[in-house]
Every structure is written in C-alpha cells, then in structure tokens.
Amino acid sequence: MDKFTTLSGIAAPMPLINIDTDMIIPKQFLKTIKRSGLGVNLFDEMRYDGEGKEIPDFVLNKPQYRDSQIIVAGDNFGCGSSREHAPWALLDFGIRAVISTSYADIFYNNCFKNGILPITLPKEQVDILMDDAEKGANARIEVDLEAQTVTSSDGQVFSFEIDSHKKHCLLNGLDDIGLTLEKAASIDAFEASANASRPWV
Amino acid sequence: MAKTLYDKIWDAHLAHEAEDGTCLLYIDRHLVHEVTSPQAFEGLRMAGRSVRAPDKTIAVPDHNVPTTLDRANAATMTEDSRIQVEALDKNAKDFGIHYYPVTDVRQGIVHIVGPEQGWTLPGMTVVCGDSHTATHGAFGALAHGIGTSEVEHVLATQTLIQTKSKNMKVEITGKLRPGVTAKDITLSVIGRTGTAGGTGYVIEYCGEAIRDLSMEGRMTVCNMAIEGGARAGIIAPDETTFEYCMGRPHAPKGAEWEAALAWWKTLYSDDDAHWDEIITIKGEDIAPVVTWGTSPEDVLPITANVPAAEDFTGGKVGAAKRSLEYMDLTPGTPLSEVKIDTVFIGSCTNGRIEDLRAAAAILKGKKIAEGMRAMAVPGSGLVRAQAEEEGIAQIFIDAGFEWRLAGCSMCLAMNPDQLQPGERCAATSNRNFEGRQGRGGRTHLMSPAMAAAAAVTGKLTDVREMM
Numbered sequence: 001m002d003k004f005t006t007l008s009g010i011a012a013p014m015p016l017i018n019i020d021t022d023m024i025i026p027k028q029f030l031k032t033i034k035r036s037g038l039g040v041n042l043f044d045e046m047r048y049d050g051e052g053k054e055i056p057d058f059v060l061n062k063p064q065y066r067d068s069q070i071i072v073a074g075d076n077f078g079c080g081s082s083r084e085h086a087p088w089a090l091l092d093f094g095i096r097a098v099i100s101t102s103y104a105d106i107f108y109n110n111c112f113k114n115g116i117l118p119i120t121l122p123k124e125q126v127d128i129l130m131d132d133a134e135k136g137a138n139a140r141i142e143v144d145l146e147a148q149t150v151t152s153s154d155g156q157v158f159s160f161e162i163d164s165h166k167k168h169c170l171l172n173g174l175d176d177i178g179l180t181l182e183k184a185a186s187i188d189a190f191e192a193s194a195n196a197s198r199p200w201v
Numbered sequence: 202m203a204k205t206l207y208d209k210i211w212d213a214h215l216a217h218e219a220e221d222g223t224c225l226l227y228i229d230r231h232l233v234h235e236v237t238s239p240q241a242f243e244g245l246r247m248a249g250r251s252v253r254a255p256d257k258t259i260a261v262p263d264h265n266v267p268t269t270l271d272r273a274n275a276a277t278m279t280e281d282s283r284i285q286v287e288a289l290d291k292n293a294k295d296f297g298i299h300y301y302p303v304t305d306v307r308q309g310i311v312h313i314v315g316p317e318q319g320w321t322l323p324g325m326t327v328v329c330g331d332s333h334t335a336t337h338g339a340f341g342a343l344a345h346g347i348g349t350s351e352v353e354h355v356l357a358t359q360t361l362i363q364t365k366s367k368n369m370k371v372e373i374t375g376k377l378r379p380g381v382t383a384k385d386i387t388l389s390v391i392g393r394t395g396t397a398g399g400t401g402y403v404i405e406y407c408g409e410a411i412r413d414l415s416m417e418g419r420m421t422v423c424n425m426a427i428e429g430g431a432r433a434g435i436i437a438p439d440e441t442t443f444e445y446c447m448g449r450p451h452a453p454k455g456a457e458w459e460a461a462l463a464w465w466k467t468l469y470s471d472d473d474a475h476w477d478e479i480i481t482i483k484g485e486d487i488a489p490v491v492t493w494g495t496s497p498e499d500v501l502p503i504t505a506n507v508p509a510a511e512d513f514t515g516g517k518v519g520a521a522k523r524s525l526e527y528m529d530l531t532p533g534t535p536l537s538e539v540k541i542d543t544v545f546i547g548s549c550t551n552g553r554i555e556d557l558r559a560a561a562a563i564l565k566g567k568k569i570a571e572g573m574r575a576m577a578v579p580g581s582g583l584v585r586a587q588a589e590e591e592g593i594a595q596i597f598i599d600a601g602f603e604w605r606l607a608g609c610s611m612c613l614a615m616n617p618d619q620l621q622p623g624e625r626c627a628a629t630s631n632r633n634f635e636g637r638q639g640r641g642g643r644t645h646l647m648s649p650a651m652a653a654a655a656a657v658t659g660k661l662t663d664v665r666e667m668m
Contacts, residue, residue, distance in 0.1 A: 016523070017516035018396055018496050022634040027615045031265065031281035033239035033288050035349075045636045050622065074516045076397040079430065080634060081613075082332040082346035083237065102397055105432050106332060106346050113350035163364060165223040176350070177248070180225060180358045183217050187360055190216035190227055200453035200461045201229045201257075201325065 002115040003173035007096050007143040009069030012059045013133035017074035021107060024078065024086040038085055039092030060093070064136035070143070072126065072133045073100040077118075078107025087114045097143050099150065101126050112166045115173065117143065119150060125158045145171055203471035205368045206437050207403040210343040210468070214326045216360050225360040229325040230337075232311045233260040233298070233352070235289040236615070237330030241353035242292040251296065253359040258298040259320055262286045263310045264615045266303055268578050268605035273304065282616065296356075309581025309607035312336040312549040316420065317581055319449025323438035323465040328355055333549045333631065335426040339419035340446070341438035341468050343403070346427060366432045367477040369402040370470075373410035375484040380665040382489075382559065383418035384551060384629070384648035386410065387425040389487045392500030393480065399431030402478065405470060406436050410484035416445040417555035424550045425631050428497035437469040489664055491536055492633045492646040494524035499633070503651070503663045507534045527635055528643050529623075536661050541645070543626040544575040544656040545638070547605075548612035551629035551649050552580025557588050560629075560653035561596040563667055569601040570659030576618065577602045578610040600656070614639045627655035 029041045047058045054061045060068060071077075071090075077100040078086060087110045090098070097117045111118045121129070132139050132152045139153035145167060150158045169176065180187075194201065204212070217225040231254075238260070245251065252258055265282040266272060275283055286303065293300035301308045307318065312333055315321045327337040327344035330352040337344035347361065355361055371390055390406075391398075404426050411422065419436050426434025443462060446452045453461045488502035499521075501508070509532035510522040525532065530539065546552075546560050557579065569575045577597045579585035585607055588594045598604050611618040612630035620626055620642025629652050633644040645661060654662040 015516070015519065017520050020496075020632075020634045022632070022637050026636055026640070027613050030236050030615065031279070031285055033243070033285060035240050045640055050640070074520075076400070076430070079396050080332065080632065082330055082334075082348055084240075084330075084348035084350060087348075102400060104397075104430060105400060106348060106427075110348035110350065113348060163223075164221045165219070165362070176362060177250070177354050177357050180354065180360060180362065183225060184358075186217040187225065187227070187358060191359070194214075194227060198324075198461070198464065200322070200457045 001113070001173045001175065004096060004115050004117050004145055004170045006145065007069060008140050010065060010067055010137050011070035011072050011099070011129065011133035011141045012065045012068035013130050014059060014071055014073045015130055018076045018079055019073055020080035021078060021083050021086040022080055025083065025089040030083055030085050035088050036092060038089035039094070042089040042093045067094065069094055070097045070099060070141055071095055072130045073098060075101045077103050079104040082106045084110045087111050087116050091116055099126060099129055112170060113176065115170065117145060117170060119143065119160050121150065121158055121160055128152060128156065203473040203475070205470040205474040206341060206405055206435055206468055207343060207368055210324055210326065211365060213324065224363050224365065226326060226363045228328055228355050228359050228361055229257060230315065230320050230327040231258045231355050232315050232327065232329035232334065233258060234264055234311045234331060235262040235285045236264045237349050238292065238352055239285060239288045240349050241356055242296065244353040245356055250357045252298060252356045255297040257359065258356065259315065260289055260293045260298050261301040261308055261311050261314050262289050262303055264609045264613065266608045267616050268608045268610045268618060270606065272606060306582040306586065309584065310549045310552060310609055312424070313552060313580035313584065316340065317583055319446060319452035322446055322452060322461070323442060324468050328361060332427045333424050335434050336420050336424040336549055338423035338426065338433050338435040339416060340442055341436060341465070343433055343435065345433040366403045367401055368475065369399065369404045369431070369478040369480070370476045371404050371406050372408040372479070372481045373406065373484050374408045374481060375410060376413070377410050377484045377487060380489050380650065380668055381487050382648040382650065383414050383421040385487050385490050387422045388490050388492065388497070388500045388646065389482065391425060391429045391497050392490070393482065394429050396428060396496055396498045397430045399426065399429035402431050403433045403435060404429070404431045406434060411436060412439065415555055416441060417553040420553065421550055425497065428631060438465050489648065489651055491651065491661055493528065493530060493536060494521060495527055495633055495635050496520070496524070497631065497633060497646065499524060501536060503536055503661060505536055507532050507536060537663060539661045540659060541625045541627045541655055541661065542573060543620060543624050544573065544652050545611040545626055545628040545630065546576065546649050546652050547578030547580065547610055548630035549580065550631045552578060552584065554584050554587050556629065556649040557584070557593050560649040561593040563650050563653035563664065564600040564657065565596050567600055567657050569656040573601070573656055573659060575602045575656045576605055576611060578605040579607050581607045611638050613637060627652045627661065
C-alpha cells in the first residue's frame with residue numbers, strides 16, 4: 001500500500017448525497033480477479049452513455065477535473081455494498097482523498113486498506129470546500145495527514161479527526177496483516193481458551 | 202456492569218486490545234463467495250500465507266452463477282464469470298475450506314446456506330465479503346460485511362481489526378396488522394432512520410413484533426440493517442432460534458448442544474444496559490410499504506402518493522429530484538397506479554421458504570398479468586427442493602413464473618438475470634440503487650406477498666386487497 005502523507009490536488013465536486021458503491025463501480029466490473037485497471041470504469045454509468053461515449057456534463061469528464069485527486073461529496077458517500085472494487089476504482093483513477101460529512105462504514109474501512117484518506121468534516125466546512133472545488137483546476141486543495149488538516153485554495157484551514165491506528169498505518173503504508181501476525185501469540189492464546197469454553201464453534 | 206447483547210458478544214471475542222484501543226476480534230465463521238475473494242486468496246499466495254482456520258471458513262458461489270436449468274453447461278456463463286467461479290473452486294480446494302459447488306444441492310446464496318447448514322449459531326462472530334452478512338444477526342450473532350482486504354486479513358489471522366460501535370435499540374411493539382411482514386418492518390425502520398441513520402451503530406431489534414417473527418422473518422429484518430447504515434443488526438436468541446438450530450448439520454449435538462444452549466440463554470441485553478439511541482415503532486402503525494426512489498430510505502405505504510422533491514429538505518431535495526427522474530415518476534401519482542413489467546422474488550432478503558410460501562398464497566389459482574416477466578429464484582437448492590415438495594413451485598409455474606435455480610440473480614444482476622433500460626420491477630431484494638438490477642432498470646422494493654400481488658395486477662398493489 002502507498003503511504004499517504006500530504007496531498008495537493010484538484011478536487012472534483014460531487015454534491016449528490018448517498019453516492020453508492022453501485023454508482024462508484026457498477027456490478028459488471030466486479031467480475032475481475034485483479035485489483036487494478038478499474039479506473040476507466042469509475043462512475044461508469046454516470047460517466048458514459050449506453051454506447052460507451054463520455055457524457056460531457058459529468059464532472060470527471062470536464063477538462064478541468066480529469067486529473068482530480070480528491071472528491072468532495074455529499075453525505076453518506078460509499079453506501080451500499082462491501083465491494084472493495086469501489087476504492088480500487090477510485091485509486092486507479094488517481095483519487096487519494098475524499099471529503100464528505102459522512103461515509104458508509106464498510107467503504108470507510110476499505111479506503112484505509114488502499115491508501116485512500118476519507119476525511120470527515122462538518123457540513124459548513126464541506127460546503128466551503130465544495131464551492132472551492134467548483135472553481136476547477138485553479139483551486140487546489142491541500143491535505144496534511146500528519147497535521148490532520150485540509151486547506152482550501154484561499155488558505156482556510158480545517159482540522160479533521162481520525163483514528164490513531166488508521167492514521168499510523170496510512171502514514172507509513174503499513175500492511176495490516178503483518179501487524180496482526182505480530183500478535184499471533186495473543187490470537188493463539190485466545191483461540192485455545194475459546195476452544196475450551198465453546199468447543200462447538 | 203450491565204451489557205447489551207452486542208457488548209457480550211464483543212467481550213467474548215476480544216483476542217487483543219492495543220494501548221491505542223485498537224481491537225482484534227476473533228472470527229468464528231468466515232463465509233466466502235466468488236466475487237470478493239479472488240484477490241484475497243491471491244494475496245495469501247503472494248505472501249506465502251495459509252488459511253489459519255479452514256474448518257471455520259465456508260465458501261459457496263452465488264453472485265455470478267446462472268439460475269437457468271442448463272447452468273451446468275459452462276457456456277451459460279460469460280468468460281469472466283466462469284473464471285471467478287473456477288477461481289473459487291480452486292481456492293477452496295487449495296486452501297482446504299468447506300465448499301458447496303454449483304452442482305451441490307446445498308448450493309445457494311451464502312447468507313441462506315450458512316444458517317441452513319447450521320454454520321451460523323447464536324453468540325458467534327460471522328463475517329463475509331458481502332454487506333448483507335448482517336442477515337446472520339437474526340441468530341444473536343455479531344455479523345457484518347467486510348472488504349476484500351479484510352477477507353484476506355481474516356483468512357490469514359482469523360481476526361479482524363475493529364473499533365467498537367455504539368448501541369442502538371429498535372423496538373417494534375405490539376402486533377403487526379394482517380398483510381404486514383418482516384420486510385415492511387425493516388423498510389419502515391430505514392424509512393424512519395434514513396440510510397445513514399445507523400452509521401456507527403449496531404442495531405438490536407426487539408419488541409413483541411420481532412419476537413413473533415420466525416427465523417426467516419428475523420433474517421429479513423437483520424439483512425437490511427446495512428441499508429440503514431448500521432454495522433450490524435442483531436436479535437437476541439430465544440426458543441424460536443434454538444428450535445431452528447437444533448439438528449442442523451453443523452449445529453452441536455448431545456452434550457455440546459446442552460453446553461451451547463446454556464451459554465446462548467445468557468445472550469440478551471441486560472435490563473439496565475446503556476443505549477446510545479432508542480427508536481420505538483408501534484407494530485400496528487406499520488403498513489405494507491414500497492420504495493418509490495433510488496435509495497432504500499425512499500419508503501412509503503402503498504396507499505401513499507409519489508412525493509415531490511420539494512417535500513424534502515437539504516441534500517435530499519436534489520437526490521429526490523434525480524430519483525424521480527430516474528424512476529420516471531410524477532409527483533402526486535398514487536403508488537398503486539404505478540405499472541410494472543417485471544417481478545423478482547428471491548435474494549438473501551426474501552429467498553427463503555417462508556417468503557416463497559407467502560408469495561404462493563397470493564398466487565394460488567391466479568395468473569400473472571399479460572406481458573409480465575416474473576421470476577422466482579429460491580435462495581438455495583434446499584429451499585427449492587422444499588418448495589417443490591410442498592407444491593409451491595407448481596403454484597409459481599401455473600401462475601406463469603419462471604422457476605429458477607438458486608443464486609443472487611436479479612438482486613444485483615451480475616448473472617444474465619437483468620432489467621433492460623426503462624423496465625420497472627417489483628423486487629423482494631434489498632437495493633433500489635440506480636442501475637442495480639441492470640442499467641436504466643427501475644426497482645421498487647417490497648415484501649414477497651406484495652411482489653406476488655403486483656405480478657397478478659401488473660401494477661404496485663396493496664396486498665390486503667387480495668387477502
């Protein structure tokens with residue numbers, strides 16, 4: 001997993017609430033056995049018409065947003081299925097951070113496994129950054145994970161909260177499994193005790 | 202200290218707690234299907250890791266598999282679907298996990314197979330790379346969906362890195378009125394809380410109306426906890442639960458059954474447990490409902506009219522406008538006048554025997570409307586066999602339904618069962634998102650009895666008029 005430290009990038013505004021994982025990556029693209037290559041199908045049914053042609057009005061098809069690294073979105077981003085193909089598609093497109101008031105639980109966790117930072121801010125601040133993102137390529141938004149801040153293009157600084165373990169893993173690009181296996185002795189001991197008290201499991 | 206049911210299961214599975222509060226939760230059952238697992242197994246191979254507890258890991262293909270009778274013929278699958286199913290075949294064999302291949306009569310939707318085979322039991326932690334894992338909460342198990350990286354983590358370590366959720370109690374008091382089902386309960390709760398209302402919570406459903414439900418009904422309720430944003434839905438186990446579990450192939454037997462039962466009977470929320478949120482709904486206030494929009498929170502009684510975007514506030518105004526346009530609905534139209542052309546009865550939400558019985562009770566002696574395409578897709582091979590034995594299958598067939606083999610089918614349309622653009626479907630599944638059942642397809646969620654009624658009349662219908 002790539003580290004996430006700081007990011008200065010173009011932010012695409014997506015003010016719609018409840019953007020679900022079927023929108024982010026429709027099911028026909030889940031038939032892959034790889035993690036890569038999904039970026040071209042990110043938001044597929046919003047981005048392309050029935051013939052596969054780009055829909056010019058869709059934000060990521062506009063020239064100023066084609067290189068977006070951040071999405072500013074409405075409430076409850078990533079609701080729906082557990083498909084990790086959603087963060088895989090975002091990452092493959094080049095998105096490294098999402099800014100919203102709230103996220104669906106599973107999507108939120110999935111982001112951290114893939115070096116994507118989902119930032120939660122109060123509505124007033126998301127609204128300011130949404131306006132900022134509307135300005136297009138001239139308005140770069142800056143993210144500093146260590147400092148836990150987002151800075152708008154005109155220098156307003158907003159602080160965000162994040163779980164310390166998730167932050168540590170993201171800053172250092174750490175593999176969860178490797179970290180957990182360091183605690184194998186605890187797992188062994190728990191398992192032995194659980195097997196004794198609940199042998200039917 | 203007084204504990205909720207969730208607190209008790211959490212405490213019983215806490216394998217490690219770090220100084221920063223990061224917890225490792227031990228996982229009792231890991232269910233696996235073909236869509237969200239290939240990358241996880243590949244990750245294990247690349248790191249030279251094995252599956253830590255293959256005896257606690259159960260795999261079944263369900264999302265991609267065709268539901269037509271000729272599916273044993275590989276040509277019925279697209280190449281990419283076939284590759285995914287074959288990858289699961291190989292991974293199950295290579296890593297030595299329990300497996301129900303497409304050819305096994307026990308094959309079906311992973312969330313129907315788990316309980317049916319007795320893999321899911323009270324007090325367990327159950328995970329699967331699928332958001333509808335919440336289904337298993339009906340047994341008083343802590344069950345939730347995980348992403349593929351977490352699938353790999355559980356395969357390798359049999360644990361999951363977790364932070365504890367808050368506790369929400371959803372109480373449904375009193376009795377349900379005739380024609381009102383578990384599906385109407387769970388949709389009504391989401392209509393009340395919204396799709397993000399449960400975010401950060403584990404929801405315990407309780408109250409007389411929940412107690413009165415069968416295990417099938419309880420699974421329907423918990424299945425959609427995720428549509429309300431909750432990490433999990435859970436119902437305390439009781440005699441109904443124990444009776445369902447007893448004698449299942451992987452349920453404990455003899456002295457182990459007695460020991461298990463003794464522990465299961467301690468699995469309830471203490472009277473003075475702390476709740477971060479409490480929602481109470483009177484059972485008698487719940488009506489048969491349908492969804493009108495493209496979010497599971499867009500719920501209204503069948504007797505209501507299509508709303509207008511202006512009826513909402515905040516970000517929902519824009520979302521409702523988009524939904525109404527996508528669904529091609531005019532505000533003010535009675536929902537009972539909305540014509541449909543497709544009916545889908547099945548899915549992990551409503552693909553169990555009781556669901557098929559409820560639909561068949563409406564369909565008996567009737568025909569589906571002219572031009573209607575109607576599919577009944579049992580949730581497992583065993584549900585299908587039981588429905589055939591009970592004569593239910595024949596009722597569906599006589600009414601004009603296609604009687605299919607088990608799988609996820611048109612719930613998410615990864616197999617050939619899809620809506621065409623503009624088609625409008627009465628569905629017993631769980632999501633009405635844009636494109637969910639096929640690009641441009643329009644989905645109205647409802648109970649099996651309501652879907653059966655709609656199949657007969659050709660429009661959204663109040664099932665109470667046909668009872």
